[in-house]
Amino acid sequence: MSDSSSGSSWLGRLSKVFSDEPESREDLVEGMRDAHHQGIIDGDALAMIQGVLEVSESRVRDIMIPRPQIELIDAEETLEEILDKMLESSHSRYPVILDTKIVGILLAKDVFRAVVKGELASKDDLKSIYREPNFVPESKRLNVLLRDFKESRNHMALVVDEYGELAGLVTIEDVIEQIVGEIEDEHDEEESANIQKRAGEIYSVSALTTLEEFNKFFQLDLDEELSETIGGFLAIQFGHVPMVDEEFAVNGIVIRVTKASERRVEMFEVRPAKAEQESEDDIVQQAV
Known part of the structure:
Protein backbone atom coordinates (compact mmCIF):
# COMPACT_ATOMS: atom_id res chain seq x y z
CA MET A 1 0.00 0.00 0.00
CA SER A 2 2.78 2.35 0.96
CA ASP A 3 4.71 1.46 -2.20
CA SER A 4 1.72 2.30 -4.38
CA SER A 5 1.14 5.55 -2.54
CA SER A 6 4.80 6.44 -2.85
CA GLY A 7 4.73 5.70 -6.56
CA SER A 8 1.65 7.86 -7.10
CA SER A 9 3.27 10.68 -5.17
CA TRP A 10 6.45 10.41 -7.27
CA LEU A 11 4.50 10.47 -10.54
CA GLY A 12 2.41 13.36 -9.33
CA ARG A 13 5.45 15.42 -8.43
CA LEU A 14 7.08 14.61 -11.77
CA SER A 15 3.93 15.54 -13.70
CA LYS A 16 3.93 18.92 -12.01
CA VAL A 17 7.42 19.57 -13.34
CA PHE A 18 6.13 18.90 -16.86
CA SER A 19 2.76 20.60 -16.46
CA ASP A 20 3.76 22.61 -19.52
CA GLU A 21 4.68 20.09 -22.19
CA PRO A 22 8.29 20.53 -23.41
CA GLU A 23 8.47 21.81 -26.96
CA SER A 24 12.17 21.25 -27.55
CA ARG A 25 15.16 19.25 -26.34
CA GLU A 26 16.26 22.25 -24.28
CA ASP A 27 12.85 22.41 -22.58
CA LEU A 28 13.07 18.70 -21.76
CA GLY A 39 14.56 15.99 -5.30
CA ILE A 40 12.42 13.90 -7.65
CA ILE A 41 15.44 12.35 -9.38
CA ASP A 42 19.02 12.17 -8.16
CA GLY A 43 22.14 13.51 -9.83
CA ASP A 44 23.15 10.16 -11.35
CA ALA A 45 19.75 9.74 -13.00
CA LEU A 46 19.90 13.28 -14.38
CA ALA A 47 23.39 12.69 -15.77
CA MET A 48 22.29 9.46 -17.49
CA ILE A 49 19.21 11.09 -19.00
CA GLN A 50 21.38 13.89 -20.36
CA GLY A 51 23.80 11.24 -21.63
CA VAL A 52 21.02 9.48 -23.52
CA LEU A 53 20.01 12.76 -25.16
CA GLU A 54 23.61 13.55 -26.08
CA VAL A 55 24.07 10.09 -27.61
CA SER A 56 21.13 10.78 -29.91
CA GLU A 57 22.84 14.01 -31.02
CA SER A 58 26.51 12.92 -31.11
CA ARG A 59 28.38 11.17 -33.88
CA VAL A 60 31.12 8.57 -33.99
CA ARG A 61 33.84 11.18 -34.63
CA ASP A 62 33.04 12.76 -31.26
CA ILE A 63 34.10 9.75 -29.18
CA MET A 64 36.29 7.53 -31.37
CA ILE A 65 39.83 6.56 -30.42
CA PRO A 66 42.03 8.32 -33.00
CA ARG A 67 44.17 6.18 -35.29
CA PRO A 68 47.51 7.08 -33.58
CA GLN A 69 46.19 5.55 -30.36
CA ILE A 70 44.98 2.27 -31.90
CA GLU A 71 46.96 -0.87 -31.09
CA LEU A 72 47.34 -2.38 -34.57
CA ILE A 73 48.72 -5.84 -35.27
CA ASP A 74 51.06 -5.88 -38.26
CA ALA A 75 50.37 -9.03 -40.28
CA GLU A 76 54.08 -9.11 -41.24
CA GLU A 77 55.26 -9.41 -37.63
CA THR A 78 56.36 -12.76 -36.25
CA LEU A 79 54.01 -14.80 -34.10
CA GLU A 80 56.19 -14.09 -31.06
CA GLU A 81 56.04 -10.33 -31.66
CA ILE A 82 52.28 -10.43 -32.06
CA LEU A 83 51.76 -12.44 -28.87
CA ASP A 84 54.10 -10.15 -26.92
CA LYS A 85 52.18 -7.08 -28.09
CA MET A 86 48.85 -8.61 -27.09
CA LEU A 87 50.13 -9.61 -23.65
CA GLU A 88 51.62 -6.17 -23.06
CA SER A 89 48.59 -4.11 -24.09
CA SER A 90 45.89 -6.44 -22.63
CA HIS A 91 43.17 -5.38 -25.09
CA SER A 92 40.45 -7.79 -26.17
CA ARG A 93 40.37 -6.93 -29.89
CA TYR A 94 43.07 -5.94 -32.36
CA PRO A 95 42.74 -4.73 -35.97
CA VAL A 96 45.22 -6.50 -38.24
CA ILE A 97 46.88 -4.39 -40.92
CA LEU A 98 48.79 -5.50 -44.01
CA ASP A 99 50.59 -2.62 -45.70
CA THR A 100 47.84 0.00 -45.35
CA LYS A 101 44.79 -2.28 -45.48
CA ILE A 102 42.85 -3.73 -42.54
CA VAL A 103 42.60 -7.45 -43.29
CA GLY A 104 40.84 -8.69 -40.17
CA ILE A 105 40.26 -8.48 -36.44
CA LEU A 106 41.99 -10.68 -33.88
CA LEU A 107 40.17 -11.44 -30.65
CA ALA A 108 42.52 -12.13 -27.77
CA LYS A 109 40.35 -15.02 -26.57
CA ASP A 110 40.56 -16.69 -30.00
CA VAL A 111 44.34 -16.33 -30.11
CA PHE A 112 44.99 -17.60 -26.61
CA ARG A 113 42.57 -20.50 -27.10
CA ALA A 114 44.51 -21.48 -30.23
CA VAL A 115 47.79 -21.20 -28.29
CA VAL A 116 46.53 -23.49 -25.52
CA LYS A 117 45.34 -26.04 -28.10
CA GLY A 118 48.70 -25.92 -29.88
CA GLU A 119 47.14 -24.72 -33.14
CA LEU A 120 49.55 -21.83 -33.76
CA ALA A 121 52.88 -22.73 -35.29
CA SER A 122 53.44 -19.48 -37.19
CA LYS A 123 51.78 -16.14 -37.93
CA ASP A 124 50.10 -17.67 -41.01
CA ASP A 125 47.96 -19.83 -38.69
CA LEU A 126 46.37 -16.66 -37.33
CA LYS A 127 44.57 -16.02 -40.62
CA SER A 128 42.12 -18.82 -39.90
CA ILE A 129 40.83 -16.99 -36.81
CA TYR A 130 40.59 -13.48 -38.28
CA ARG A 131 37.17 -11.93 -37.68
CA GLU A 132 35.51 -9.78 -40.35
CA PRO A 133 36.19 -6.07 -39.70
CA ASN A 134 33.20 -3.80 -39.21
CA PHE A 135 33.56 -0.35 -40.78
CA VAL A 136 31.45 2.71 -39.96
CA PRO A 137 31.64 6.33 -41.17
CA GLU A 138 32.71 9.16 -38.86
CA SER A 139 29.31 10.80 -39.30
CA LYS A 140 27.23 7.90 -37.96
CA ARG A 141 25.03 8.82 -35.01
CA LEU A 142 25.85 7.09 -31.73
CA ASN A 143 22.30 5.91 -31.06
CA VAL A 144 22.26 4.18 -34.46
CA LEU A 145 25.69 2.67 -33.81
CA LEU A 146 24.55 1.35 -30.42
CA ARG A 147 21.54 -0.31 -32.04
CA ASP A 148 23.80 -1.87 -34.69
CA PHE A 149 26.14 -3.17 -32.00
CA LYS A 150 23.22 -4.82 -30.20
CA GLU A 151 21.78 -6.39 -33.34
CA SER A 152 25.08 -7.66 -34.75
CA ARG A 153 26.59 -8.65 -31.37
CA ASN A 154 29.72 -6.90 -32.61
CA HIS A 155 31.36 -4.76 -29.93
CA MET A 156 33.91 -2.86 -32.02
CA ALA A 157 33.91 -0.89 -35.26
CA LEU A 158 36.65 0.70 -37.31
CA VAL A 159 35.94 4.30 -38.26
CA VAL A 160 36.71 5.54 -41.77
CA ASP A 161 36.80 9.10 -43.02
CA GLU A 162 35.23 10.51 -46.18
CA TYR A 163 38.10 9.11 -48.24
CA GLY A 164 37.72 5.60 -46.86
CA GLU A 165 40.91 5.87 -44.79
CA LEU A 166 41.12 4.52 -41.25
CA ALA A 167 40.39 7.41 -38.88
CA GLY A 168 39.82 5.67 -35.58
CA LEU A 169 38.14 2.97 -33.58
CA VAL A 170 34.99 2.86 -31.46
CA THR A 171 33.62 0.21 -29.09
CA ILE A 172 30.26 -0.41 -27.48
CA GLU A 173 31.86 0.55 -24.16
CA ASP A 174 32.75 3.97 -25.57
CA VAL A 175 29.10 4.57 -26.44
CA ILE A 176 27.74 3.30 -23.12
CA GLU A 177 30.21 5.50 -21.24
CA GLN A 178 28.56 8.52 -22.83
CA ILE A 179 25.43 7.55 -20.89
CA VAL A 180 26.64 6.11 -17.59
CA GLY A 181 30.07 7.71 -17.29
CA GLU A 182 33.54 6.14 -17.14
CA ILE A 183 33.52 2.34 -16.79
CA GLU A 184 36.58 1.01 -15.01
CA ASP A 185 37.86 -2.53 -15.42
CA GLU A 186 40.77 -4.57 -14.07
CA HIS A 187 43.20 -3.01 -16.57
CA ASP A 188 42.30 0.64 -15.97
CA GLU A 189 44.93 1.24 -13.29
CA GLU A 190 47.65 0.38 -15.78
CA GLU A 191 45.93 2.20 -18.63
CA SER A 192 45.40 5.33 -16.55
CA ALA A 193 49.07 6.32 -16.75
CA ASN A 194 49.23 9.94 -17.86
CA ILE A 195 51.99 9.32 -20.40
CA GLN A 196 51.91 6.14 -22.49
CA LYS A 197 54.39 5.06 -25.15
CA ARG A 198 52.96 4.30 -28.56
CA ALA A 199 54.74 3.41 -31.80
CA GLY A 200 58.37 4.53 -32.17
CA GLU A 201 58.99 7.82 -30.38
CA ILE A 202 55.33 8.76 -30.21
CA TYR A 203 53.57 9.16 -26.86
CA SER A 204 49.96 9.56 -25.83
CA VAL A 205 49.54 12.16 -23.07
CA SER A 206 46.51 12.95 -20.93
CA ALA A 207 45.55 16.63 -20.77
CA LEU A 208 45.41 16.24 -16.97
CA THR A 209 49.14 15.48 -16.79
CA THR A 210 50.80 18.03 -14.54
CA LEU A 211 53.34 20.32 -16.16
CA GLU A 212 55.86 19.12 -13.59
CA GLU A 213 55.41 15.49 -14.69
CA PHE A 214 55.39 16.49 -18.38
CA ASN A 215 58.59 18.52 -18.04
CA LYS A 216 60.35 15.77 -16.14
CA PHE A 217 59.37 13.03 -18.60
CA PHE A 218 60.25 14.95 -21.78
CA GLN A 219 63.13 16.87 -20.18
CA LEU A 220 61.58 20.27 -20.87
CA ASP A 221 61.28 23.50 -18.92
CA LEU A 222 57.79 24.77 -19.77
CA ASP A 223 56.66 27.50 -17.37
CA GLU A 224 54.86 25.66 -14.56
CA GLU A 225 53.48 28.92 -13.17
CA LEU A 226 51.23 29.39 -16.21
CA SER A 227 49.10 26.33 -15.49
CA GLU A 228 49.06 23.21 -13.37
CA THR A 229 48.37 20.84 -16.29
CA ILE A 230 49.64 20.45 -19.84
CA GLY A 231 46.05 20.82 -21.07
CA GLY A 232 45.71 24.20 -19.38
CA PHE A 233 49.14 25.28 -20.61
CA LEU A 234 48.24 24.56 -24.23
CA ALA A 235 44.84 26.24 -23.91
CA ILE A 236 46.75 29.38 -22.89
CA GLN A 237 49.14 29.02 -25.83
CA PHE A 238 46.31 28.51 -28.34
CA GLY A 239 44.13 31.19 -26.79
CA HIS A 240 41.11 28.85 -26.95
CA VAL A 241 40.09 25.28 -26.17
CA PRO A 242 42.29 23.25 -28.56
CA MET A 243 40.54 21.23 -31.25
CA VAL A 244 41.43 17.81 -32.62
CA ASP A 245 44.50 17.88 -34.94
CA GLU A 246 45.66 21.33 -33.76
CA GLU A 247 49.40 21.28 -33.14
CA PHE A 248 51.88 23.19 -31.01
CA ALA A 249 55.65 22.91 -31.48
CA VAL A 250 57.96 23.67 -28.57
CA ASN A 251 61.54 22.78 -27.63
CA GLY A 252 61.99 20.05 -30.24
CA ILE A 253 58.64 18.29 -29.87
CA VAL A 254 55.25 18.57 -31.57
CA ILE A 255 52.10 18.26 -29.47
CA ARG A 256 48.96 17.36 -31.42
CA VAL A 257 45.42 17.22 -30.02
CA THR A 258 43.92 13.76 -30.55
CA LYS A 259 40.79 13.90 -28.38
CA ALA A 260 38.74 16.93 -27.36
CA SER A 261 35.20 18.14 -26.82
CA GLU A 262 33.76 21.63 -27.19
CA ARG A 263 34.49 22.26 -23.51
CA ARG A 264 37.88 20.69 -22.94
CA VAL A 265 40.82 18.86 -24.46
CA GLU A 266 41.43 15.31 -23.22
CA MET A 267 44.37 13.68 -25.00
CA PHE A 268 47.49 14.70 -26.92
CA GLU A 269 50.02 12.96 -29.12
CA VAL A 270 53.62 13.97 -28.53
CA ARG A 271 56.32 13.25 -31.10
CA PRO A 272 59.82 14.59 -31.81
CA ALA A 273 59.87 17.48 -34.25
CA LYS A 274 63.00 15.98 -35.80
CA ALA A 275 61.05 12.86 -36.83
CA GLU A 276 58.60 15.03 -38.75
CA GLN A 277 61.45 16.96 -40.37
CA GLU A 278 63.28 13.75 -41.33
CA SER A 279 60.08 12.46 -42.93
CA GLU A 280 59.79 15.67 -44.99
CA ASP A 281 63.46 15.41 -45.97
CA ASP A 282 62.93 11.83 -47.15
CA ILE A 283 60.05 12.95 -49.36
CA VAL A 284 62.20 15.70 -50.87
CA GLN A 285 65.08 13.28 -51.51
CA GLN A 286 62.75 10.76 -53.14
CA ALA A 287 61.36 13.50 -55.35
CA VAL A 288 64.90 14.49 -56.40
Whole structure:
Protein backbone atom coordinates (compact mmCIF):
# COMPACT_ATOMS: atom_id res chain seq x y z
CA MET A 1 0.00 0.00 0.00
CA SER A 2 2.78 2.35 0.96
CA ASP A 3 4.71 1.46 -2.20
CA SER A 4 1.72 2.30 -4.38
CA SER A 5 1.14 5.55 -2.54
CA SER A 6 4.80 6.44 -2.85
CA GLY A 7 4.73 5.70 -6.56
CA SER A 8 1.65 7.86 -7.10
CA SER A 9 3.27 10.68 -5.17
CA TRP A 10 6.45 10.41 -7.27
CA LEU A 11 4.50 10.47 -10.54
CA GLY A 12 2.41 13.36 -9.33
CA ARG A 13 5.45 15.42 -8.43
CA LEU A 14 7.08 14.61 -11.77
CA SER A 15 3.93 15.54 -13.70
CA LYS A 16 3.93 18.92 -12.01
CA VAL A 17 7.42 19.57 -13.34
CA PHE A 18 6.13 18.90 -16.86
CA SER A 19 2.76 20.60 -16.46
CA ASP A 20 3.76 22.61 -19.52
CA GLU A 21 4.68 20.09 -22.19
CA PRO A 22 8.29 20.53 -23.41
CA GLU A 23 8.47 21.81 -26.96
CA SER A 24 12.17 21.25 -27.55
CA ARG A 25 15.16 19.25 -26.34
CA GLU A 26 16.26 22.25 -24.28
CA ASP A 27 12.85 22.41 -22.58
CA LEU A 28 13.07 18.70 -21.76
CA VAL A 29 16.54 19.05 -20.23
CA GLU A 30 15.43 22.07 -18.22
CA GLY A 31 12.44 20.10 -16.94
CA MET A 32 14.70 17.26 -15.82
CA ARG A 33 16.98 19.72 -14.06
CA ASP A 34 13.98 21.12 -12.23
CA ALA A 35 13.06 17.56 -11.23
CA HIS A 36 16.57 17.13 -9.85
CA HIS A 37 16.43 20.40 -7.90
CA GLN A 38 13.09 19.33 -6.38
CA GLY A 39 14.56 15.99 -5.30
CA ILE A 40 12.42 13.90 -7.65
CA ILE A 41 15.44 12.35 -9.38
CA ASP A 42 19.02 12.17 -8.16
CA GLY A 43 22.14 13.51 -9.83
CA ASP A 44 23.15 10.16 -11.35
CA ALA A 45 19.75 9.74 -13.00
CA LEU A 46 19.90 13.28 -14.38
CA ALA A 47 23.39 12.69 -15.77
CA MET A 48 22.29 9.46 -17.49
CA ILE A 49 19.21 11.09 -19.00
CA GLN A 50 21.38 13.89 -20.36
CA GLY A 51 23.80 11.24 -21.63
CA VAL A 52 21.02 9.48 -23.52
CA LEU A 53 20.01 12.76 -25.16
CA GLU A 54 23.61 13.55 -26.08
CA VAL A 55 24.07 10.09 -27.61
CA SER A 56 21.13 10.78 -29.91
CA GLU A 57 22.84 14.01 -31.02
CA SER A 58 26.51 12.92 -31.11
CA ARG A 59 28.38 11.17 -33.88
CA VAL A 60 31.12 8.57 -33.99
CA ARG A 61 33.84 11.18 -34.63
CA ASP A 62 33.04 12.76 -31.26
CA ILE A 63 34.10 9.75 -29.18
CA MET A 64 36.29 7.53 -31.37
CA ILE A 65 39.83 6.56 -30.42
CA PRO A 66 42.03 8.32 -33.00
CA ARG A 67 44.17 6.18 -35.29
CA PRO A 68 47.51 7.08 -33.58
CA GLN A 69 46.19 5.55 -30.36
CA ILE A 70 44.98 2.27 -31.90
CA GLU A 71 46.96 -0.87 -31.09
CA LEU A 72 47.34 -2.38 -34.57
CA ILE A 73 48.72 -5.84 -35.27
CA ASP A 74 51.06 -5.88 -38.26
CA ALA A 75 50.37 -9.03 -40.28
CA GLU A 76 54.08 -9.11 -41.24
CA GLU A 77 55.26 -9.41 -37.63
CA THR A 78 56.36 -12.76 -36.25
CA LEU A 79 54.01 -14.80 -34.10
CA GLU A 80 56.19 -14.09 -31.06
CA GLU A 81 56.04 -10.33 -31.66
CA ILE A 82 52.28 -10.43 -32.06
CA LEU A 83 51.76 -12.44 -28.87
CA ASP A 84 54.10 -10.15 -26.92
CA LYS A 85 52.18 -7.08 -28.09
CA MET A 86 48.85 -8.61 -27.09
CA LEU A 87 50.13 -9.61 -23.65
CA GLU A 88 51.62 -6.17 -23.06
CA SER A 89 48.59 -4.11 -24.09
CA SER A 90 45.89 -6.44 -22.63
CA HIS A 91 43.17 -5.38 -25.09
CA SER A 92 40.45 -7.79 -26.17
CA ARG A 93 40.37 -6.93 -29.89
CA TYR A 94 43.07 -5.94 -32.36
CA PRO A 95 42.74 -4.73 -35.97
CA VAL A 96 45.22 -6.50 -38.24
CA ILE A 97 46.88 -4.39 -40.92
CA LEU A 98 48.79 -5.50 -44.01
CA ASP A 99 50.59 -2.62 -45.70
CA THR A 100 47.84 0.00 -45.35
CA LYS A 101 44.79 -2.28 -45.48
CA ILE A 102 42.85 -3.73 -42.54
CA VAL A 103 42.60 -7.45 -43.29
CA GLY A 104 40.84 -8.69 -40.17
CA ILE A 105 40.26 -8.48 -36.44
CA LEU A 106 41.99 -10.68 -33.88
CA LEU A 107 40.17 -11.44 -30.65
CA ALA A 108 42.52 -12.13 -27.77
CA LYS A 109 40.35 -15.02 -26.57
CA ASP A 110 40.56 -16.69 -30.00
CA VAL A 111 44.34 -16.33 -30.11
CA PHE A 112 44.99 -17.60 -26.61
CA ARG A 113 42.57 -20.50 -27.10
CA ALA A 114 44.51 -21.48 -30.23
CA VAL A 115 47.79 -21.20 -28.29
CA VAL A 116 46.53 -23.49 -25.52
CA LYS A 117 45.34 -26.04 -28.10
CA GLY A 118 48.70 -25.92 -29.88
CA GLU A 119 47.14 -24.72 -33.14
CA LEU A 120 49.55 -21.83 -33.76
CA ALA A 121 52.88 -22.73 -35.29
CA SER A 122 53.44 -19.48 -37.19
CA LYS A 123 51.78 -16.14 -37.93
CA ASP A 124 50.10 -17.67 -41.01
CA ASP A 125 47.96 -19.83 -38.69
CA LEU A 126 46.37 -16.66 -37.33
CA LYS A 127 44.57 -16.02 -40.62
CA SER A 128 42.12 -18.82 -39.90
CA ILE A 129 40.83 -16.99 -36.81
CA TYR A 130 40.59 -13.48 -38.28
CA ARG A 131 37.17 -11.93 -37.68
CA GLU A 132 35.51 -9.78 -40.35
CA PRO A 133 36.19 -6.07 -39.70
CA ASN A 134 33.20 -3.80 -39.21
CA PHE A 135 33.56 -0.35 -40.78
CA VAL A 136 31.45 2.71 -39.96
CA PRO A 137 31.64 6.33 -41.17
CA GLU A 138 32.71 9.16 -38.86
CA SER A 139 29.31 10.80 -39.30
CA LYS A 140 27.23 7.90 -37.96
CA ARG A 141 25.03 8.82 -35.01
CA LEU A 142 25.85 7.09 -31.73
CA ASN A 143 22.30 5.91 -31.06
CA VAL A 144 22.26 4.18 -34.46
CA LEU A 145 25.69 2.67 -33.81
CA LEU A 146 24.55 1.35 -30.42
CA ARG A 147 21.54 -0.31 -32.04
CA ASP A 148 23.80 -1.87 -34.69
CA PHE A 149 26.14 -3.17 -32.00
CA LYS A 150 23.22 -4.82 -30.20
CA GLU A 151 21.78 -6.39 -33.34
CA SER A 152 25.08 -7.66 -34.75
CA ARG A 153 26.59 -8.65 -31.37
CA ASN A 154 29.72 -6.90 -32.61
CA HIS A 155 31.36 -4.76 -29.93
CA MET A 156 33.91 -2.86 -32.02
CA ALA A 157 33.91 -0.89 -35.26
CA LEU A 158 36.65 0.70 -37.31
CA VAL A 159 35.94 4.30 -38.26
CA VAL A 160 36.71 5.54 -41.77
CA ASP A 161 36.80 9.10 -43.02
CA GLU A 162 35.23 10.51 -46.18
CA TYR A 163 38.10 9.11 -48.24
CA GLY A 164 37.72 5.60 -46.86
CA GLU A 165 40.91 5.87 -44.79
CA LEU A 166 41.12 4.52 -41.25
CA ALA A 167 40.39 7.41 -38.88
CA GLY A 168 39.82 5.67 -35.58
CA LEU A 169 38.14 2.97 -33.58
CA VAL A 170 34.99 2.86 -31.46
CA THR A 171 33.62 0.21 -29.09
CA ILE A 172 30.26 -0.41 -27.48
CA GLU A 173 31.86 0.55 -24.16
CA ASP A 174 32.75 3.97 -25.57
CA VAL A 175 29.10 4.57 -26.44
CA ILE A 176 27.74 3.30 -23.12
CA GLU A 177 30.21 5.50 -21.24
CA GLN A 178 28.56 8.52 -22.83
CA ILE A 179 25.43 7.55 -20.89
CA VAL A 180 26.64 6.11 -17.59
CA GLY A 181 30.07 7.71 -17.29
CA GLU A 182 33.54 6.14 -17.14
CA ILE A 183 33.52 2.34 -16.79
CA GLU A 184 36.58 1.01 -15.01
CA ASP A 185 37.86 -2.53 -15.42
CA GLU A 186 40.77 -4.57 -14.07
CA HIS A 187 43.20 -3.01 -16.57
CA ASP A 188 42.30 0.64 -15.97
CA GLU A 189 44.93 1.24 -13.29
CA GLU A 190 47.65 0.38 -15.78
CA GLU A 191 45.93 2.20 -18.63
CA SER A 192 45.40 5.33 -16.55
CA ALA A 193 49.07 6.32 -16.75
CA ASN A 194 49.23 9.94 -17.86
CA ILE A 195 51.99 9.32 -20.40
CA GLN A 196 51.91 6.14 -22.49
CA LYS A 197 54.39 5.06 -25.15
CA ARG A 198 52.96 4.30 -28.56
CA ALA A 199 54.74 3.41 -31.80
CA GLY A 200 58.37 4.53 -32.17
CA GLU A 201 58.99 7.82 -30.38
CA ILE A 202 55.33 8.76 -30.21
CA TYR A 203 53.57 9.16 -26.86
CA SER A 204 49.96 9.56 -25.83
CA VAL A 205 49.54 12.16 -23.07
CA SER A 206 46.51 12.95 -20.93
CA ALA A 207 45.55 16.63 -20.77
CA LEU A 208 45.41 16.24 -16.97
CA THR A 209 49.14 15.48 -16.79
CA THR A 210 50.80 18.03 -14.54
CA LEU A 211 53.34 20.32 -16.16
CA GLU A 212 55.86 19.12 -13.59
CA GLU A 213 55.41 15.49 -14.69
CA PHE A 214 55.39 16.49 -18.38
CA ASN A 215 58.59 18.52 -18.04
CA LYS A 216 60.35 15.77 -16.14
CA PHE A 217 59.37 13.03 -18.60
CA PHE A 218 60.25 14.95 -21.78
CA GLN A 219 63.13 16.87 -20.18
CA LEU A 220 61.58 20.27 -20.87
CA ASP A 221 61.28 23.50 -18.92
CA LEU A 222 57.79 24.77 -19.77
CA ASP A 223 56.66 27.50 -17.37
CA GLU A 224 54.86 25.66 -14.56
CA GLU A 225 53.48 28.92 -13.17
CA LEU A 226 51.23 29.39 -16.21
CA SER A 227 49.10 26.33 -15.49
CA GLU A 228 49.06 23.21 -13.37
CA THR A 229 48.37 20.84 -16.29
CA ILE A 230 49.64 20.45 -19.84
CA GLY A 231 46.05 20.82 -21.07
CA GLY A 232 45.71 24.20 -19.38
CA PHE A 233 49.14 25.28 -20.61
CA LEU A 234 48.24 24.56 -24.23
CA ALA A 235 44.84 26.24 -23.91
CA ILE A 236 46.75 29.38 -22.89
CA GLN A 237 49.14 29.02 -25.83
CA PHE A 238 46.31 28.51 -28.34
CA GLY A 239 44.13 31.19 -26.79
CA HIS A 240 41.11 28.85 -26.95
CA VAL A 241 40.09 25.28 -26.17
CA PRO A 242 42.29 23.25 -28.56
CA MET A 243 40.54 21.23 -31.25
CA VAL A 244 41.43 17.81 -32.62
CA ASP A 245 44.50 17.88 -34.94
CA GLU A 246 45.66 21.33 -33.76
CA GLU A 247 49.40 21.28 -33.14
CA PHE A 248 51.88 23.19 -31.01
CA ALA A 249 55.65 22.91 -31.48
CA VAL A 250 57.96 23.67 -28.57
CA ASN A 251 61.54 22.78 -27.63
CA GLY A 252 61.99 20.05 -30.24
CA ILE A 253 58.64 18.29 -29.87
CA VAL A 254 55.25 18.57 -31.57
CA ILE A 255 52.10 18.26 -29.47
CA ARG A 256 48.96 17.36 -31.42
CA VAL A 257 45.42 17.22 -30.02
CA THR A 258 43.92 13.76 -30.55
CA LYS A 259 40.79 13.90 -28.38
CA ALA A 260 38.74 16.93 -27.36
CA SER A 261 35.20 18.14 -26.82
CA GLU A 262 33.76 21.63 -27.19
CA ARG A 263 34.49 22.26 -23.51
CA ARG A 264 37.88 20.69 -22.94
CA VAL A 265 40.82 18.86 -24.46
CA GLU A 266 41.43 15.31 -23.22
CA MET A 267 44.37 13.68 -25.00
CA PHE A 268 47.49 14.70 -26.92
CA GLU A 269 50.02 12.96 -29.12
CA VAL A 270 53.62 13.97 -28.53
CA ARG A 271 56.32 13.25 -31.10
CA PRO A 272 59.82 14.59 -31.81
CA ALA A 273 59.87 17.48 -34.25
CA LYS A 274 63.00 15.98 -35.80
CA ALA A 275 61.05 12.86 -36.83
CA GLU A 276 58.60 15.03 -38.75
CA GLN A 277 61.45 16.96 -40.37
CA GLU A 278 63.28 13.75 -41.33
CA SER A 279 60.08 12.46 -42.93
CA GLU A 280 59.79 15.67 -44.99
CA ASP A 281 63.46 15.41 -45.97
CA ASP A 282 62.93 11.83 -47.15
CA ILE A 283 60.05 12.95 -49.36
CA VAL A 284 62.20 15.70 -50.87
CA GLN A 285 65.08 13.28 -51.51
CA GLN A 286 62.75 10.76 -53.14
CA ALA A 287 61.36 13.50 -55.35
CA VAL A 288 64.90 14.49 -56.40
